Amino acid sequence: MRKSLLAALLALLASGCMIGPDYLRPQVETPPAWRLSDTAANDLANTAWWKQFDDPVLDDLVNTALRNNHDLLIATARIDEFAGRYGIVRAELFPQVGAGYEASRQRNTLPGASSASTYNSYQAVIAASWEIDIWGRIRRLNEAAKAQLLASEDARRAVVLSLVGRVAAAYINLRDLDRQLEIAQATARSRGESYDVFQERYLGGVISTLELSQNKSQYDEALASIPPIEKAIAQQENGLSVLLGRNPGPIARGKDIDQLTLPTIPAGLPSDLLERRPDIQLAEQNLIAANALIGAAKAAYFPTISLTGLLGYASNGLSQLFNSQSKVWQYSAPITMPIFTAGAIAGQVQEAEAAQQQALFAYQRTIQEAFREVNDALINQDRTRQQLRAQKQQVQALQQYSATARLRYDNGYTSYIEVLDAERSLFNVQLQYTQTQQTQFQAMINLYLAMGGGWVNEAARVADALTTASDAAHDPGPTTR
Template identity: 30%
Template sequence: MKSIIKHTFFGKTILIIVMAFTLQSCFVAKEYERPELAETQNLFRTDNLPTDSISMADVSWKTLFTDSYLNQYIEEGLQNNIDIRVALQQIISAEAYFKQGKAGYLPTLTAKATMTHQELARNSQFGSFFNGAIDQYELSGSLSWEADIWGKIRSNKRAFQAGYLQSVAAHQAVKTQLISSIAATYYQLLALDAQLAITEKTIATRESSVETIKALKDAGQVTQVAVDQNIAQYNNAKALQVDLEAAIFRTENTLSILLGKAPQHFERSEIDVQVIDTDLKLGVPATLLRNRPDVMAAEYGLIESFELANVARSNFYPSLTLTGSGGFQSLELDELLSANSLFATLVGGLTQPIFNQRRIKTQNEVAKAQQEQALLNFKKSLLVAGNEVSNALYTYTAETKKFEYRQNEVEALRNAESNSEELLKNGYANYLDLLTARQSELSAELNVIDSKLQQLLSVVNLYEALGGGWK
């Protein structure tokens, strides 16, 4: 008799398992396909549309930036920056969820050991039989497994995976932004240094000019107004020196934050020796999908929402759950581990939601809306990327042209100042001509440095816009 029961039990178990695996092939979950984005085909606004798949973003930042100080600071920033470390912790959190998603196919297994003491009414049916009290001991385990009939577990796993990859892409985006910020801040420091050097030189020149103009006044060639105007120009340059020193102080503090350090002075080179030899290759617009971390993160967000929509849709269908429990159960502790104390239970059931206060329908509608939102964010990320690439490229071209004009302007103003000063000494020019030439020359020299800075910054911005730096 026991043999028949045993065979029947195992036969039912095998039947339920076969049914589970048979139904598991009936997936309703859709497969993700990258959407066609017609409005993002011509992302780069330029007369020379790129046809080469090679992009400037494929170049390592160690190759792009040749300044040894800058490379050292970027290396330190990647190691110590607070935002980088926060992003790493986000990856660790996402990885934990990813591992949980991969374990979705596995059954849940629990074990328990209990001792129950129950006082029964002595006049009750069981109380009189057990003399008013009963003790029961149990050592058991239970196992539960859900068959992935409609692909819900698989979609959940893929959603967790997409979430993990999105956190990785977000970390890469932080690296790209950090490298760009460190380079930009470093170049700003070099530009401020150069502007300060020019201002200090101008101060020395104007201090000498004040003495010269005083001598001319004593000789009766100019009035006190000319002396006062020269003194005013001298003090104007001194005030500019204070502004530049303050800007350098603040910029060094900004660089300290980027490097995860306390505020301090940083050693650096000069702006005149900065040369970027890398070809400014854009690559075809499609390269943004594999190079630009924020675009990749946006697509992973779309994949995650797509898979979660699969999960929400599968909740409309019945779920098949297989549950089993077994162990030892006895009224006497010393007989707990005997063969007669063994018990086992196997339950296989289909659960179909019928009425649950509209929760499943709401979840499905919300999932669809979130999927559409993720798609729009993905499209926007591509459009923003194309806009940033176009702006950076145009800025570089414009600043390169402007730099030549600025240099010509400085050379002309230097000649004007020299000639005006010579003519004034000989009584052939008005002191106002000299003051105007001097003020214009200082502004032009500062503008030349700013134009050089803008060239460097536009290359940095282009590098970031194309998604360089994180590889």
């Protein structure tokens, strides 16, 4: 009879259905194509795009950040946390077995008795319990916990994506500031030499005080532009140092911004974003978890059936503890069912359904934001490329204008005002040109970040390998005494 009861319960478990909706990926409207496209683009979205800059220093900085960045270390530890949670929930699918031993000595005095009695008791038992998951409550919780674990892994991949982009952008910005500083210092030296000449001319009575003041004003303007750039460089180095997981300090330099290679535009269809971007995958895993929790909440309406059992020995004497006469056992199948909860279960179901709707809307919003970011990045890099070509031509024209104005002034054909205007315009446009260079590199970085791609997985593997190597290097190993 016991075997028949157990077989019936196992059959009921095997045929049990899971309460609540099964997950189906929502239908999402995707644009058929980007607003801008490049028919000659190569599919490089799965490559380590930062290596296309062809700067070994930048490669080393990225590797350092993947090894030491604290945000990435936190995200890695969070995966271990959710893996532990998943293990806890998954364990409820299996029987729980425990063992215990108890030895006690007790003195009792009965009412009306002339003396007290003292006796010993010993007990050794093995106990087991198992909840029969007929309605799928535990399986739904298991489904949610697994989705949360995968979401934590996607969150780490999102940190990797953001980290690589931030390091590359910070380095490009640093090289842009270095170039601006070179322009400002070169302009200051040139104007300083010009000011020395003008002082000699003034002392010789060749030029007026007005022209000398104009020249000095131009020299001071160049000098005044240097400290803000130096301050920005120091702050950029400090910020990049933190990304690298170390205290603020100087950063190594590689190629000049003019020598860096601009990465190729990655190709891909809009629907590819659904498979590439970690934030979209994270949002979907959150939706899967929220969907599963609806079933777990609804399962509370139905009976809970468990199997419990106990087998062991109990005796008043330790020497007789494991005799056959001391054997004790017990098994039961308790069933509990809610009758009146004053709306508590209904509230839990409503809460779970509302959370699922929030996760659904967040998933849809994340996809729309992803499409917007790609379109913005495509438009940005395309228009910035056009702007850079125009500014390059403007720099060349102003260089010729400045040289001609200086020649005309030296030969007495024009006033120094024309030279002043030409050199000031050239200085400003040179700074604008290098800033636009930085904007173009940043637009390309943003495009790779927006497209996602398999390179995130590769970067995550690099981070794992670097972290493991770093831990091994710091492990002192076994010690002998």
